[in-house]
Amino acid sequence: MKALVTGGAGFIGSHLVDHLVAEGLDVVVVDNLSMGDLHNIKHQDKVTVYVEDVRNEKFMQQLLQEEQPDYIYFLAAVASVADSIERPAETHSVNQTAVFNMLEYIRKTNLPIKQFLFTSSAAVYGNLPELPKKEDSRVDPLSPYAIDKYATERFVLAYGELYDLPTVCVRFFNVYGPGQNPSSPYSGVLSILTDCLNKKKPFTLYGDGSQTRDFVYVEDVIQALWLITKSDTEHEVFNIANGNEASLNAIIETYEKVAGTSLQIKKAPGREGEVKRSVANIGKLIKLGYTTKWSLEAGLSKYWEGA
Numbered sequence: 001m002k003a004l005v006t007g008g009a010g011f012i013g014s015h016l017v018d019h020l021v022a023e024g025l026d027v028v029v030v031d032n033l034s035m036g037d038l039h040n041i042k043h044q045d046k047v048t049v050y051v052e053d054v055r056n057e058k059f060m061q062q063l064l065q066e067e068q069p070d071y072i073y074f075l076a077a078v079a080s081v082a083d084s085i086e087r088p089a090e091t092h093s094v095n096q097t098a099v100f101n102m103l104e105y106i107r108k109t110n111l112p113i114k115q116f117l118f119t120s121s122a123a124v125y126g127n128l129p130e131l132p133k134k135e136d137s138r139v140d141p142l143s144p145y146a147i148d149k150y151a152t153e154r155f156v157l158a159y160g161e162l163y164d165l166p167t168v169c170v171r172f173f174n175v176y177g178p179g180q181n182p183s184s185p186y187s188g189v190l191s192i193l194t195d196c197l198n199k200k201k202p203f204t205l206y207g208d209g210s211q212t213r214d215f216v217y218v219e220d221v222i223q224a225l226w227l228i229t230k231s232d233t234e235h236e237v238f239n240i241a242n243g244n245e246a247s248l249n250a251i252i253e254t255y256e257k258v259a260g261t262s263l264q265i266k267k268a269p270g271r272e273g274e275v276k277r278s279v280a281n282i283g284k285l286i287k288l289g290y291t292t293k294w295s296l297e298a299g300l301s302k303y304w305e306g307a
């Protein structure tokens with residue numbers, strides 16, 4: 001069996017690649033290294049890596065023909081709401097057009113795939129008050145990023161239904177763990193917190209810290225992705241989260257305890273357009289056999305150990 005992972009040198013992608021290798025699959029990675037790093041992949045010697053952009057349509061078509069993957073995990077994205085607001089046309093070309101072009105090619109050539117998995121985001125839910133977020137909750141995509149993710153989900157599912165393709169979508173909540181790049185102010189807050197605690201740098205807290213998120217350790221995310229693959233599920237959307245709501249203040253307090261050091265905090269006004277509260281219903285995943293193995297405290301301890 002062969003898997004293609006776009007964005008396979010990125011934070012989540014590289015963990016997935018390592019898992020797929022361990023499961024005995026042949027793995028092919030396409031990554032333009034805009035955020036990713038080949039060192040993130042533990043078993044580089046066992047993986048075929050193409051440093052390319054998923055927007056290179058000709059390249060991607062040739063790759064699909066030559067490699068004939070059974071499983072396709074589309075993780076390549078510009079995963080930043082802020083970037084999508086600053087450069088909507090460019091982020092659209094990655095977050096939607098590249099995915100659409102691949103689907104269209106698979107349809108036209110009848111490429112015999114076993115599963116096409118598209119990775120979307122909790123961003124699609126926007127700021128609506130219903131909690132916890134269920135896959136069939138109302139959506140309110142507010143940024144070009146969220147709109148691209150939602151519209152692409154719809155393409156992926158409609159292509160699945162209309163052309164009998166085995167497609168599935170997942171919505172990541174706040175994923176954290178080793179390998180997350182803390183270099184941008186829009187990087188995951190836990191990678192920034194780790195960096196600040198490690199280097200004794202001040203941490204900028206946006207807002208009063210009462211905003212909540214559903215943080216899920218990357219190993220649980222990989223568990224969820226693999227369960228979805230093994231279940232041969234089609235035409236469904238799954239939240240991938242921990243299912244627990246934690247405020248940023250509570251997270252900081254837990255992390256300080258875990259790290260045995262205190263954080264220097266600088267206060268700043270809350271970020272515009274931010275979601276106030278976020279937590280997922282993970283019932284659909286649980287039905288596939290998902291159990292969260294990493295509480296926030298355990299995940300933070302493990303993350304801190306390796307930091």
Ligand code: UD2
Nearest residue numbers: 079080081121122123174187188189192204205206211271
């Ligand atoms: C996450 C996703 C984003 C999008 C969004 C949808 C990540 C990294 N980002 O954004 O792509 O899907 O969900 O809702 O998963 N914060 C600070 N100081 C910092 C950095 C962050 O106080 O230096 C705060 C930030 O204002 C927010 C919280 O920490 O309230 C979490 O921030 P984040 O960027 O990790 O994730 P989020 O939920 O805003």
